[in-house]
Amino acid sequence: MKIWETFGLTENPYNPYPLESDKTGEKLFVGRNKEAKEFAAHASIADRATIVVEGDIGVGKTSFVNIQLFKASHRDSETLPYLLPPTYKIQLNEMLNPTDLYLTILSNILSSIEVRLGRDEIEKSDLLKGKDHMVRQSIYKTTSFSGGATVIGTGGQVSYQKTEMVSQPLRTIEQPLLKSLDETYQYLQEKHDYHGIAVVINNIDIFDEAQTIKTLNTIRDTLLTRKGYWVILIGKTGFSDLVMTKCRRVSEVLSGSIVIKPLTLEEVYSAIDKRIDLFRTARFKSKPLNDVIIKLLYSVSGGEIRFLFHRATELIKQFKITYPSENKISTEAAIDMLSKLASKRIAELNLSPKEQAILKVMVQEGGLRPKDFHRVGLKSAPSLMPYLERLEKLTLVGKLRDKEDKRIVKYVPTGFTFLAYDFLPVWLLELLEKH
16 A cells, blocks of 8 residues: 555645646646736747746746646637647756757657647658658767767657767758758648747756856757747746846847746645645545644745655655554654654765854854855855855755845755754744643
């Protein structure tokens, strides 16, 4: 019997992965009404669009985009253009050059056609069959322009291999691919009345600033302004500011940007209730985690729903391993187990004594700025930065930018770090005292 079945549920109501772009995902989606209206407005002003969706890690950017594109995949949508949604999101990496990107997009489109319209749609069309053949041939002739890179997001999740030397220069390969994108769009428009094709590029700002700017400028005239293509760029908070200040030519073709903020606590409760209602069976009695535990996770996560659901899932699994006959987790037991899980994770990272000391000070003071180097016994801000950057890379701390001056950055502990040091919010301490 699955863990969730012991709670009278068919599935995990705290699944931390993004909502799927389907009817179930739409049913489970909560909030974001203002952002959805903004998305519709940006997507409906022309025969193409480039939209930035930004927000902190784990707040639900991907789920938001998935649901908006699911709505756009319906011909009868009153607010959105009729778009062919992607089967996969494109994940950039350092080896992915523009030609690889266009090949990935074409492969993704063919995969979406197969999913939405059936394999026969490709087999019966000489044009689509030709594009399918082109993708397959290009995959096996990649040495000269990919260097063995892995392209994530292709219809077949293809890992490029060195198989054959190709003497064709990049532009010779690139132009037929761009022409194929245009012809495929025209086919879908004429045969199925699609207004366009959606392309989602995830973590567009995964590179350093210079590489991100270079990538955007490179695809500006070939992809971001291409008729029939709605390009969604998903990035971290501040990505649109980077575009506006450092990529002026790219900013000129942006349709708009949308900031995804953390769900409110009430919206998180609503999201869980929707999942419980959908997954409950006749054996269901009560939610695995009470509202106090969810509020604790919300408090220490800063509203990051992915963190919250990850920890909720981890907590329940650990509880069932320890107490397999029990189906009710008390607040006290949850706090104890979460603290132990957090402490265990940090111990496994083998932090140096100095890193541990810095982390402890950050928990006690709520964070540090580089100029606070003296608080941890260092002699300069540059001497503190390597520690802060490593702790951030380990996801033990995060960056918090000043609202008025975004150049000012404070490094703050993540929720799990607070738990590892038994640092609980005041409201919870007061509640526990009453008990």
